[in-house]
Amino acid sequence: MFADFGEACCRVTKDSVAASAGTLLSFRPWQRMLLQHVLARRPDGRLRHRQALVGVARKNGKSALGAVVGLGGLVLGPQGGEVYSCAADKEQARIVFGTARRMVELDPELSELLKLYRDAIEFPKTGSVYRVLSAEAFTKEGLNPHQVVFDEVHAQPNRELWDVMALAMGARPEPLMIGITTAGVRSDSTGNDSLCYGMYQYGKRVAQGEIDDPSFFMAWWEPKDSAADFRDPSTWREANPGFDDLVSAEDFASMVLRTPEAEYRTKRCNQWVATGEAWLPTGAWEDCEEPQAIPDGAEVVLGFDGSYNNDSTALVVVQPGERPHLDVVECWEKPATADDTWKVSIFDVEKKIREACRRWRVREIACDPARWARTMEALELEGLPVVEYPQSPERMVPATQRFYEAVLNKTLSHSGDSRLARHVGNCVLRVNQRGAQLSKETKTSPRKIDLAVAAVMALDRASQRPEEDPIPFAIWGR
Structure with a gap:
């Protein structure tokens, strides 16, 4: 009409x-x-x-x-x-x-x-x-x-x-x-x-x-591949439905020679361009995608990053190996219609962790004890392999670097879960005296990064040799 x-x-x-x-x-x-x-x-x-x-x-x-x-x-x-x-x-x-x-x-x-x-x-x-x-x-x-x-x-x-x-x-x-x-x-x-x-x-x-x-x-309208060459006319055509019709192809070719990449991607390719603090290069995460599930019964490491209210709680799984594979077990995020009294269901979280432990042979559950210490203590008493993983700079800086290198070198793969991709894309790096670690863009940003943090923790533990149980011994008296 x-x-x-x-x-x-x-x-x-x-x-x-x-x-x-x-x-x-x-x-x-x-x-x-x-x-x-x-x-x-x-x-x-x-x-x-x-x-x-x-x-x-x-x-x-x-x-x-x-x-x-x-x-x-x-x-x-x-x-x-x-x-x-x-x-x-x-x-x-x-x-x-x-x-x-x-x-x-x-x-x-x-x-x-x-x-x-x-x-x-x-x-x-x-x-x-x-x-x-x-x-x-x-x-x-x-x-x-x-x-x-x-x-x-x-x-x-x-x-x-x-x-x-x-x-x-x-x-x-x-x-x-x-x-x-x-x-x-x-x-x-x-x-x-x-x-x-x-x-x-x-x-x-x-x-x-x-x-x-x-x-x-x-x-x-944006390029299907976020890492597409901004100088390629095929990229221009994907982001501009009026290319070479409502907008001049010659103008694109002329301006690409003298326009900064970030500005060109934003105005002419309609892309949200990462800032200088961005974590991963454009397209690097997408290049590691291999849509496949981790088979039941496989040995895995779980990574858990928990919140209490008004944030998200994340549970990811990594299958160790020469090229570790990542997937999302569950992510609890505040619904758009919920008010500020919304809280993560502790019962649902514990149930999902138990289900994961029945589905796979879970080597470790890496978890920051903050806020969820009581739940993790209860699960540990049930015999689940809970491992404390405080998100301190001493741990997170090298873990972040390990994850970054794995993505760039394509020595990890992931299932392509859209929630994990969104959380990874929301991350920036914050530098302290020990190095760089993951952070939100601002402290008050509503963009969630918990799946990314849990993935970093899980990959770090999955990349290390599992700790062996101590050999029992006794000292005999006379």
């Missing part, structure tokens, strides 16, 4: 490689498919999604697409509708809104239907309005939007405006908030995950089936 509206009434606002200014839009198949997914409907006829994140590299027609969505929400929306263009600052927000305003000026039919103001477009027939807003969220209380178009979500200084607008839409029967963006920074002004990166990770978990949330939709 929005695609048909766009092609019937909305016009190109600037001369480009795709078309001349003033000509009617002609949506490409990928754009039509995108709109169909974003605006998909449930069996009862209402919109399926309440929030959507669309990630695509620069110059792929994001502003025009956002403008069509905004105008479509105004003209095709409900009586008394409210549509808003939002961004980190008003000038950024004006880009999509300004494109929509110019589309109205260029089209006789829209010009007759709609009234233009500096910061608003009104549809008198339905009493609906389309306005432009910036990130000063405290001034937005009292709004009642049915549709919001967020431009460049990655630039939001925090998630306040997004949350304010989401709350404001609560009374609408078919609300839709769509963010259109490129990749950007991982952390916001508070030191936590940026709004966009948090949504990106959430979207990946929804897509991979880790979270069941049909109200959230994400489409993200």
Whole structure:
């Protein structure tokens, strides 16, 4: 519906490689498919999604697409509708809104239907309005939007405006908030995950089936191989659905010669580029993937990194050998819908450890005794091979180095578990007087790394010769 509206009434606002200014839009198949997914409907006829994140590299027609969505929400929306263009600052927000305003000026039919103001477009027939807003969220209380178009979500200084607008839409029967963006920074002004990166990770978990949330939709164009050569035209094509159509192939070839790799990957390949503190080189973890399960009855080492509440608890398994193999036994993470009283179930953790010990011949259970000392003591009394592994620099620095070298040299393999990949990708290195060890990007970051930490511990123990039981002896008296 929005695609048909766009092609019937909305016009190109600037001369480009795709078309001349003033000509009617002609949506490409990928754009039509995108709109169909974003605006998909449930069996009862209402919109399926309440929030959507669309990630695509620069110059792929994001502003025009956002403008069509905004105008479509105004003209095709409900009586008394409210549509808003939002961004980190008003000038950024004006880009999509300004494109929509110019589309109205260029089209006789829209010009007759709609009234233009500096910061608003009104549809008198339905009493609906389309306005432009910036990130000063405290001034937005009292709004009642049915549709919001967020431009460049990655630039939001925090998630306040997004949350304010989401709350404001609560009374609408078919609300839709769509963010259109490129990749950007991982952390916001508070030191936590940026709004966009948090949504990106959430979207990946929804897509991979880790979270069941049909109200959230994400489409993200990026290279399939995160380590793909950023200078290769095939990489550009994967990340740019409008490559050599909406965006010039010659421009890519020219700019790659004088643009830093990190910036090029972010803006032109739509990748979240690791910072200088990143742990593993791009693509190194993926290169070690060998999807296979550890057979029942095999000798293994378990690694356990436990939390108490509002974090994650991880249990991984390593099969020792010439090329050790890693897999995830279980990971307990706070559900997105849980409040701050959520806690890891001690019963579930103990049950899963016992099950692992029945499934495999467990040589050791490497565990940091902090917080879980009582559980580990109880399991040890049952005869399970618990080994204390305090996460001190003395242990973690050499263990981290061992793990790093194994990944780079491909002398370990892993099953490809998406949760483990996410935790590994969330790690950075913190350097102290003894060397570097794993850490979160910031102390308050909500990104989990516990599976990675447990994997480092387990590999360290699996790579060492098992401790032999002491030979009993006696001293005889006279």
